[in-house]
Amino acid sequence: MNSTLQHDLIQIEELLNLTQQEALAFLAKINEIPTTPVFENCEKAKLNTEGISGKEALNLFKERFGNMINSSTGPRYLGYVTGGATPASIMGDWLATVYDQNTQAVKGQGDLSANIELETIQLLLDLFNLPSNFLGGFVTGATMSNFTCLAVARQWIGKLKGYDIAKEGVQSAINILSATPHSSSLKSLSMLGLGSKSLIKVKTKTNREALDPKSLQEEIDQLNGEPFILISSAGTVNTVDFDDFIFINELKKKYNFWWHIDAAFGAFAACSPRHKDVLNGWEHADSITIDGHKWLNVPYENAFFFVDKKYKLEQIETFQNSNAPYLGDPLEAFNYLNFLPENSRRLKALPVWFTLKAYGKIGYQDIVENSIQLAADFGKFIEKNQNFELLAPVRLNTVCFTLSGEVNQEKVGDFLQKLNATGKVFMTPTVYNNKKGIRAAFVNWLTTENDLVIIQNIMGEVLNKS
Secondary structure, three states: HHHHHHHHHHHHHHHHHHHHHHHHHHHHOOOOOOOOOOOOOOOOOOOOOOOHHHHHHHHHHHHHHHOOOOOOOOOOEOOOOOOOHHHHHOOOOHHHHHOOOOOOOOOOOOOOOOOHHHHHHHHHHOOOOOOOOOOEEEEOOOHHHHHHHHHHHHHHHHHHOOOHHHOOOOOOOOEEOOOOOHHHHHHHHHOOOOOOOOOOOOEEEEOOOOOOHHHHHHHHHHOOOOOOEEEEEOOOOOOEEOHHHHHHHHOOOOOOEEEEEEEEOOOHHHHOOOOOHHHHHHOOOOOEEEEEOOOOOOOOEEEEEEEEEHHHHHHHHHOOOOOOOHHHOOOOOOHHHHHEEEEEEOOHHHHHHHHHHHHHHHHHHHHHHHHHHEEEEHHHHHHHHEEEEEOOOOOOOEEEEEEOHHHHHHHHHHHHHHHOOOOOEOOOEEOOEEEEEEEEEEEOOOHHHHHHHHHHHHHHHHHHHH
């Protein structure tokens, strides 16, 4: 064994204790760590010949990058709908790293961690009050979740047209309808060979991001009975708007189409008795995308999908390892290798299992309703402040606003840059109804009313200096 490796093996307890100390120090200062770090130029790296040991690597990392890590997991990071990480989810994630399982088969002589994943999927279905007819799995994020669902939809629609897309490729145009698709859906269409520009845009309701039922009906009529894929929204990124799922479900009774819901973070409205009605009817969808590293507040690179079990064959046809005889018949024994894109995958379900078991339905109801209340309060602040104006009503947990007055449109970018540069809060730019805007997304379990006061004061200070 390499001598440095052998030394680190002997010192593993000390190394992990030092790592824990570094992690705890970061979490202890999460309120003070800048939301926007000061970047330093990274020199062209050259690998040393001899190893320096894990302890020295940690010291070097702290010296080189320690002050450049921002508090994206902190209470005033309101960008990109990024959640934090609950204590229990960190526990699960650390153990997932230590156990280092390749989560695939549910039985056999190999790793059995897929059983944990299947159980976690059942916990999630219970959290969202969804029926057990869904099969789920974990992937890296909403992009791969959308990709997985739309890949199965692609296979399903190909078979309706008389050919096997997984084996033969796309042979003809596939109709895809959507009103306000997330960029990850468009990226998925590109990766699936369907084309990001092939989307048929459905009109939205007036001053809304939700699809207009009349427009959807007109687009369906134009297809003359051709099957299609509908990508609908459960929480758009700018205004958290929801498509009318009850209406779509009625359409399912009359037309042959695949209904996919992008519910990356809007799905968590199901955790709140006061807001769950926006999801009425979503249980009838063919597939659903949900992110874990948003409102579930687990460490990054965590998302999952739900696909109706009646499409199990299409899912296997899409993802099976057909050229690996040692994996066996995909219809005989369940193996995630045959149900999603990745062959190599860590136990992403474990942090989710830990956090769900640790905090339960009430815990997540509290997290969701706290975020919604903070967004509502921030929206009221924007409405009352003459320097700002809302671009859309605050529907759930995201506030979309801008500087007041048309003359200030060119100042929005500069204001946001200065606001983020304070390191006290982070928001993201957007455009809504052809207006430059700012988006603040509340999803972090740590965010409190005190953080809201700090944010409002910082916004005032930046305005006074402008």
